[in-house]
Amino acid sequence: MTRTGDELRLDGNAAAGFLGELFTFDITRATATCDGCGGSSAVGALVLYAQEMGAVLRCPGCSHLLMCVTRPHGAWWIDLRGVRILRVAAP
Amino acid sequence: MTERAPRIPWRTAEVLEVVAETPRARSLVLRVPDWPGHDPGQHVDVRLTAEDGYQAQRSYSIASPPERPELVLTVERIDDGEVSPYLADEARPGDRFELRGPIGGYFTWTSADGGPLQLLAGGSGVVPLMAMLRHRARRGAPAAARLLYSSRSWETLIYRDELERLARDDARLGVAFALTRAAPPGWTGPRRRVDADMLRELAFDPAERPRAYLCGPTPFVESVATALVALGHAPERIKTERFGPTGGQT
Amino acid sequence: MITRGFRGKRQSSERIPPGQYVTNDFPVLSAGPTPHSPLATWSFSLEDATRHELHRWTWKELLALPATEIRVDIHCVTKWSKLDTRWKGVTFDALLAAAGREPPGAHVMAFCDGGYTTNVPVADLRGDKGLVAYEYDGEPLPPEHGGPARLLVPHLYFWKSAKWVRGLRFMDADRPGFWEAHGYHIYGDPWKEQRYDGD
Numbered sequence: 001m002t003r004t005g006d007e008l009r010l011d012g013n014a015a016a017g018f019l020g021e022l023f024t025f026d027i028t029r030a031t032a033t034c035d036g037c038g039g040s041s042a043v044g045a046l047v048l049y050a051q052e053m054g055a056v057l058r059c060p061g062c063s064h065l066l067m068c069v070t071r072p073h074g075a076w077w078i079d080l081r082g083v084r085i086l087r088v089a090a091p
Numbered sequence: 092m093t094e095r096a097p098r099i100p101w102r103t104a105e106v107l108e109v110v111a112e113t114p115r116a117r118s119l120v121l122r123v124p125d126w127p128g129h130d131p132g133q134h135v136d137v138r139l140t141a142e143d144g145y146q147a148q149r150s151y152s153i154a155s156p157p158e159r160p161e162l163v164l165t166v167e168r169i170d171d172g173e174v175s176p177y178l179a180d181e182a183r184p185g186d187r188f189e190l191r192g193p194i195g196g197y198f199t200w201t202s203a204d205g206g207p208l209q210l211l212a213g214g215s216g217v218v219p220l221m222a223m224l225r226h227r228a229r230r231g232a233p234a235a236a237r238l239l240y241s242s243r244s245w246e247t248l249i250y251r252d253e254l255e256r257l258a259r260d261d262a263r264l265g266v267a268f269a270l271t272r273a274a275p276p277g278w279t280g281p282r283r284r285v286d287a288d289m290l291r292e293l294a295f296d297p298a299e300r301p302r303a304y305l306c307g308p309t310p311f312v313e314s315v316a317t318a319l320v321a322l323g324h325a326p327e328r329i330k331t332e333r334f335g336p337t338g339g340q341t
Numbered sequence: 342m343i344t345r346g347f348r349g350k351r352q353s354s355e356r357i358p359p360g361q362y363v364t365n366d367f368p369v370l371s372a373g374p375t376p377h378s379p380l381a382t383w384s385f386s387l388e389d390a391t392r393h394e395l396h397r398w399t400w401k402e403l404l405a406l407p408a409t410e411i412r413v414d415i416h417c418v419t420k421w422s423k424l425d426t427r428w429k430g431v432t433f434d435a436l437l438a439a440a441g442r443e444p445p446g447a448h449v450m451a452f453c454d455g456g457y458t459t460n461v462p463v464a465d466l467r468g469d470k471g472l473v474a475y476e477y478d479g480e481p482l483p484p485e486h487g488g489p490a491r492l493l494v495p496h497l498y499f500w501k502s503a504k505w506v507r508g509l510r511f512m513d514a515d516r517p518g519f520w521e522a523h524g525y526h527i528y529g530d531p532w533k534e535q536r537y538d539g540d
Contacts, residue, residue: 011333013195013333014335045331056372058373077523142343187345189344
């Protein structure tokens with residue numbers, strides 16, 4: 001079964017359950033500014049790769065790596081290197 | 092360090108009823124104790140456990156509006172899938188499985204968000220959009236709405252009768268189907284994939300500044316989003332939910 | 342809680358490492374978009390630790406090197422294993438021989454289009470254990486599976502078989518590549534179930 005890999009990409013929505021185990025708020029509604037291109041997106045609109053290994057979230061505009069979150073044996077390794085700023089609205 | 096309770100805990104859902112939608116899709120009406128409510132567009136994670144402890148987990152969009160006490164999921168069977176064959180074929184009333192939610196507050200629409208509401212569905216991507224339309228109908232919401240729903244054939248259209256009835260009873264709701272592979276005799280609607288011409292004809296004009304929600308297989312979502320932006324729709328008024336290559340969770 | 346009537350579609354096999362299930366699919370897993378490097382400008386390099394280029398091959402030059410065909414089982418850390426996969430490519434040994442070099446370091450970092458990296462000990466590439474593969478199942482390697490060429494190190498978890506590989510950078514000391522720096526095991530032996538850091 002061959003498919004173009006890019007058909008498999010999802011968006012941040014699909015990582016909401018996984019990330020919901022870590023963050024006390026719904027991060028898919030937060031806005032992330034890309035450190036690569038300066039564009040801003042809701043985390044739910046970021047492009048999600050490698051869902052089976054964790055969550056690799058990239059900028060929909062420039063593909064820059066914004067976040068990589070993995071869960072080895074229940075621990076969390078959280079890489080937010082590509083997020084210049086993350087804005088979470090007041091509840 | 093004390094572990095805090097999960098924000099979205101696993102609950103046990105019980106199948107109350109099974110409703111056949113199409114030859115490949117059916118809806119599961121579930122009772123979920125202590126269900127906290129949801130916004131149309133949100134989804135749940137379903138977790139199945141085999142006798143040897145093996146677990147599989149997939150996400151499914153909620154088909155029911157928040158006004159309904161039961162939770163409804165609509166599942167299309169993916170050939171060679173792992174979880175969908177169980178939900179689409181095997182599960183029967185009385186069965187129970189683990190479920191957590193609601194998940195995902197980005198891809199949501201409630202009547203308070205207003206319109207015009209432009210919905211674009213590819214295949215099983217119609218499920219979360221149906222929750223929005225059902226909610227809108229229950230609210231008697233004044234926002235004008237249009238659904239353009241692309242499916243392989245007349246037979247694979249999920250909720251077809253209900254959608255036709257909703258449109259017939261509501262002058263401010265337009266529903267159009269685009270069939271991509273096979274059409275019934277006498278079909279006068281679109282017989283191809285959604286493209287810019289079809290959007291020009293059937294979607295709200297960009298000048299009306301609709302809120303657009305796109306859901307379905309990734310290639311569908313990406314090509315339609317690109318077409319909408321090319322037509323002049325503001326990217327920030329377009330929300331997408333990609334379902335991956337098969338258009339549904341396997 | 343056990344879900345009545347759910348079995349999942351996996352099969353187990355004695356031939357595969359612990360915790361794995363056999364699949365007939367070939368799942369695609371990527372950390373980023375599929376790159377599309379034109380073959381006319383594609384190259385594969387060996388570099389030393391200072392990124393000084395030791396040798397470089399164009400696509401045509403790589404294909405002209407002595408090729409090896411192998412049939413191996415592959416094991417993904419996400420638990421699927423695929424049996425009897427057929428590959429063709431150039432072994433690490435053949436690359437060194439063609440470059441006329443001994444490895445200037447005991448480890449390599451494989452680097453790829455799109456920025457992916459993974460680290461592998463030189464000892465795990467020599468002796469036909471690693472190759473730069475450009476054919477899968479008798480056909481040119483498709484882009485979603487790493488084409489035009491990927492590193493193939495089948496005795497380690499498949500994240501080490503870096504897709505879209507463009508070269509190997511020798512290092513004296515082991516350093517984590519992309520997944521290794523995000524909690525996955527620095528070495529990744531599936532037979533010892535070294536999935537995560539510390540396993």
